[in-house]
Amino acid sequence: MAKQRWQTERLDPALAQVNRPAMPSDLEQEPLYTPDDDDGRDYLDDLGFPGEYPFTRGVQPSMYQGRHWTMRQYAGFGSPQETHDRFDYLLGQGQGGLLVAFDLPTQLGFDSDDPRAKDDVGVVGVAVDSLRDMETIFTGLPLEKASPSLTMNAAATVALAMYVAVAEKEGVAADRISGTTQNDILKEFLARGTYVFPPRPSLRLTVDLIEYCSANLPRWNFMNICGYHVREAGSTLVQEVAFAMANAITYIEACLERGLDIDAFAPRLAFNFASSSNFFHEAAKFRAARRLWARLLRERFGAKEEASWMFRTGAGSAGSTLTAQQPENNIVR
Numbered sequence: 001m002a003k004q005r006w007q008t009e010r011l012d013p014a015l016a017q018v019n020r021p022a023m024p025s026d027l028e029q030e031p032l033y034t035p036d037d038d039d040g041r042d043y044l045d046d047l048g049f050p051g052e053y054p055f056t057r058g059v060q061p062s063m064y065q066g067r068h069w070t071m072r073q074y075a076g077f078g079s080p081q082e083t084h085d086r087f088d089y090l091l092g093q094g095q096g097g098l099l100v101a102f103d104l105p106t107q108l109g110f111d112s113d114d115p116r117a118k119d120d121v122g123v124v125g126v127a128v129d130s131l132r133d134m135e136t137i138f139t140g141l142p143l144e145k146a147s148p149s150l151t152m153n154a155a156a157t158v159a160l161a162m163y164v165a166v167a168e169k170e171g172v173a174a175d176r177i178s179g180t181t182q183n184d185i186l187k188e189f190l191a192r193g194t195y196v197f198p199p200r201p202s203l204r205l206t207v208d209l210i211e212y213c214s215a216n217l218p219r220w221n222f223m224n225i226c227g228y229h230v231r232e233a234g235s236t237l238v239q240e241v242a243f244a245m246a247n248a249i250t251y252i253e254a255c256l257e258r259g260l261d262i263d264a265f266a267p268r269l270a271f272n273f274a275s276s277s278n279f280f281h282e283a284a285k286f287r288a289a290r291r292l293w294a295r296l297l298r299e300r301f302g303a304k305e306e307a308s309w310m311f312r313t314g315a316g317s318a319g320s321t322l323t324a325q326q327p328e329n330n331i332v333r
Contacts, residue, residue, distance in 0.1 A: 003034060024237045024278050046291070054294040056287045059310040072149060074316075076101035076126035080136035083126040087141060098148040100137075101125035102159070107194045109155050125151075134162040135169070143172050149180040149224070155198040156183040157209050164217070179220040183209055186247040191229040207254045214265045220264075223251065224272045224314070230318050231274040237285045244271060247290060252301060262301050266308035269315065275315040277333050286313070 011031055023029065030037060041047075048054055051061030060067045073090055074085045075098070084108065103125035105117035111129050112121045121127050128134055136147070143166075146285055152159040160181050167177045185202040188195040195202055206223070213222040227244035248269065255265055273289070275282050293311040297303040322330040 003032070003036070007011045007031065008125040024276055024281055026236050027238060035172070053298070053306070053309055054291040055310055056291045059145045059290070059312070068102055069314075070147065071095060072099035074099045074101050074151070076103075077124075078122040078126065078134040080126060080128065084137050084139075086147075087137070091141065091146060096147075098141075100148055100150050102150075102152055103127050104194065107152060107155060109158075110115070126161055128159075128162070131162050131165060133160075135166050138163070138166045139170065143167050143170055144176055144178065147178045147180075147273045148226075149182070149221075151182050153185050153188050154180050154194055154202070156181045156185075157205055158221075160209060160213075175218055177217055178219040180224055182224045182226065182272070183208065183222060183284055184224055184272075185224045185246065186250060187226045187229050187243070190243060191226075191233040203250070203254055206251065207258050208253055210251075210265055211258060211260060213268070214260060221268050221270050223268070224270050225251070226272045228272045228274045228316055228318075229312075231318065237274075237276075237281060240273060241289050241292070242287060244273070244276075245289075245296070248293075249296070262297070262303045263305040263308050266297055266301075266303055267305065269312070271311065271313040273315050274320075276318040276321045286315075289313070 015031075045054075047056045049061070050058040050063050056064070070221065073095060075086050075090060077086070083100075090098070101124065103122055104120045105112060105114065106128045110117040112127045122289065123272070126133075126137065128137070148163070150156070150159045150163060163179070164174070164177060168174070183206055185195060185206050186199070188202075189199060197205070210222045213220045225244050225248045227240035229245045231240040235243065248271075251269075252262070252266070273286070290311040294309040297309050303309060316332065322333060
């Protein structure tokens with residue numbers, strides 16, 4: 001074959017003189033792809049058009065041109081007032097949404113005056129002990145536009161209850177309250193460790209929040225299913241998608257056992273994946289995840305609404321690929 005001849009005579013001697021970088025996937029890869037490698041693919045079934053099932057090329061017909069990403073800087077530190085001031089500054093600089101970082105005691109349900117929390121209060125996130133703290137953070141901010149994402153899992157129900165109380169006090173009607181709770185407790189057992197209860201009770205609380213939001217907060221994204229943390233803990237990008245999808249299936253099955261209709265909650269499920277500087281690998285990952293999700297929802301769970309088949313995701317630049325000694329280079333990366 002022509003390709004085999006080229007590889008033996010041209011490519012192999014050339015590669016022997018260079019150091020090939022490690023790839024983020026353990027899948028076997030060809031050094032060069034030709035039309036022969038695409039043999040047998042059904043274009044409409046496997047790829048399709050943007051905005052149509054199976055959404056491989058994107059959930060929007062015009063892709064990124066028609067619906068831009070919401071850009072959020074992960075922020076929150078020290079006291080509620082300091083975090084409020086930082087959010088006010090970020091929104092004033094044109095940031096489109098808020099991504100709230102809570103300190104570890106808050107994530108685990110400890111008050112700031114608990115002796116076990118003394119070294120972590122206000123570190124890597126804001127300390128929230130009461131409704132008054134949540135009011136201090138958000139009062140006076142344009143909540144309908146800010147669409148805050150509350151990065152909370154074990155205590156997600158408490159954080160959401162506090163935020164809803166603040167939003168209603170600020171005059172935002174329940175059907176206008178928008179934002180996100182991460183609420184992905186299973187990945188805490190896999191990758192982070194900030195869980196409070198055992199898996200089954202934790203899953204019940206997760207579904208409680210989904211059920212409440214489905215009935216009362218139509219614009220709230222009640223779950224961010226995270227492959228990001230699994231990837232940062234050392235997985236390949238294939239394993240990242242696999243663990244996230246396995247967790248998603250568990251959540252869906254638990255919701256169906258509760259009696260929820262698949263099309264009543266699936267459109268509000270969203271994901272959070274890592275995105276490293278290995279551009280083409282990451283692009284392929286997101287395309288595969290879109291198609292897998294669409295088929296999973298339509299064929300396995302029988303979802304009828306197109307919105308249920310759409311893979312909605314955010315992405316964070318993979319911190320594990322950055323170098324602490326090169327902060328300016330990290331911005332470009």
